[in-house]
Amino acid sequence: xxxxxxxxxxxxxxxxxxxxxxxxxxxxxxxxxxxxxxxxxxxxxxxxxxxxxxxxxxxxxxxxxxxxxxxxxxxxxxxxxxxxxxxxxxxxxxxxxxxxxxxxxxx
Numbered sequence: 115x116x117x118x119x120x121x122x123x124x125x126x127x128x129x130x131x132x133x134x135x136x137x138x139x140x141x142x143x144x145x146x147x148x149x150x151x152x153x154x155x156x157x158x159x160x161x162x163x164x165x166x167x168x169x170x171x172x173x174x175x176x177x178x179x180x181x182x183x184x185x186x187x188x189x190x191x192x193x194x195x196x197x198x199x200x201x202x203x204x205x206x207x208x209x210x211x212x213x214x215x216x217x218x219x220x221x
Contacts, residue, residue: 126142148166
């Protein structure tokens with residue numbers, strides 16, 4: 115039942131825009147994160163707050179990167195891997211260089 119209530123609360127008729135209620139609708143989108151705009155009893159578009167849009171795009175990009183990484187892992191041979199020490203040596207990176215970088219946060 116909560117899904118039906120949520121669906122009803124998160125829809126808005128396009129005619130409300132024509133009645134000058136866009137500001138109110140945008141405020142609701144900012145509060146709720148999203149609204150489905152209905153036209154002739156069919157979904158016409160989805161309004162998202164900027165924060166919700168950024169969140170969804172971040173999740174989409176993360177999923178794409180995960181899929182790429184998984185595909186690469188399927189086709190790689192561990193015997194072809196190069197140690198970080200070998201890479202550092204080839205690039206002339208020292209422990210002092212690494213220590214001078216400070217903490218690095220990996221998400």
